[in-house]
Amino acid sequence: xxxxxxxxxxxxxxxxxxxxxxxxxxxxxxxxxxxxxxxxxxxxxxxxxxxxxxxxxxxxxxxxxxxxxxxxxxxxxxxxxxxxxxxxxxxxxxxxxxxxxxxxxxxxxxxxxxxxxxxxxxxxxxxxxxxxxxxxxxxxxxxxxxxxxxxxxxxxxxxxxxxxxxxxxxxxxxxxxxxxxxxxxxxxxxxxxxxxxxxxxxxxxxxxxxxxxxxxxxxxxxxxxxxxxxxx
Numbered sequence: 001x002x003x004x005x006x007x008x009x010x011x012x013x014x015x016x017x018x019x020x021x022x023x024x025x026x027x028x029x030x031x032x033x034x035x036x037x038x039x040x041x042x043x044x045x046x047x048x049x050x051x052x053x054x055x056x057x058x059x060x061x062x063x064x065x066x067x068x069x070x071x072x073x074x075x076x077x078x079x080x081x082x083x084x085x086x087x088x089x090x091x092x093x094x095x096x097x098x099x100x101x102x103x104x105x106x107x108x109x110x111x112x113x114x115x116x117x118x119x120x121x122x123x124x125x126x127x128x129x130x131x132x133x134x135x136x137x138x139x140x141x142x143x144x145x146x147x148x149x150x151x152x153x154x155x156x157x158x159x160x161x162x163x164x165x166x167x168x169x170x171x172x173x174x175x176x177x178x179x180x181x182x183x184x185x186x187x188x189x190x191x192x193x194x195x196x197x198x199x200x201x202x203x204x205x206x207x208x209x210x211x212x213x214x215x216x217x218x219x220x221x222x223x224x225x226x227x228x229x230x231x232x
Contacts (some may be wrong), residue, residue: 002032002108003006003034003035003036004036005032006106008039010045010110011024012025012042012046018050021050022047022050022217023053025043025046025047025050025051026047026051026055026056028043028061029044029047029059029183030062030063030164032072033049033069034069035074036106037071037073037074040074040077041077041110041111044078044080044081044111044173045078046101047081047110048081048085048115048124049121049122050098051086053076053085056081056085056195057082057085059088060078060079060081060082061082063078063080064079064082072104073103075097076098076104076107076108076111077107077111079093079097079098079108080094080108080111081092082094082125083133084112084115084124084130086209087126087127087129088127088129088130091129091130091133092133094133094137095133095136095137095184099139100140100141102141103143105137105138105141106155108137108138109138109158109159110132112134113158114160115142116165117161126165127167127177128166128174128176128177129174129176129177129180130179131162131165131166131174131177132166132177132180132181135159135162135166135181135187136181136184136187138159138162139154139159139162139163139187139190140186140187142155142159143156143189143224144154144156144160144222144223144224144229145224147223148231152213155179157213160216160222161209162203162212163190163193163197164209164212164213166178166181166197167196167197167200167201167206167212168200168206169201169208170202171198171201174197174199174201174202175201178194178198178201180195182194189223189225192219192220192221192222192223193216193221193222195221196215196216196219196221200212202228206223
């Protein structure tokens, strides 16, 4: 019932001890229900990169079934872990759990974006349908917003980056995921962006992210939904 383990971080951060980290992190997390949210974020982010996928996925599923002692943010991180490892199987469960609650969606963003961008290691490879599930989770709540200087808000930029990643797939790889999103009624605000993504998926050359966003704005595809409760 400890929320702090002295000496753990040196073991996890020492490059020479990477094989040891891979062996201990999953057994540790299975029994460490009181792990602080910040440390769980770090541990799961590392585990996804160094632990056998099936081993970690089995642990995530077990933790989500027996989550009575787990705080809400930690549940989000375990759901996100299971989803990243098996997006096709876990995608709908994640959508159902997240709902439209910012107390869940914001930690989800904090967890997945650095992994997908490869902030501290190689970018995590996610399928087109995986990106579609993330868009389904996040885009309805965090609609496009501009700040006082006419720049994209931080959260808006992160969510649009998910659209961009879907645009980087070919039609063969990402067309089905895009078609699934286009059938989601609550995402009609993004219909013009979906049309642009379909065009990019048919092309061999893809723009970089800043160009993608600028083209959406220049073409009037980035429609804003005014909502005083939206976080920018």
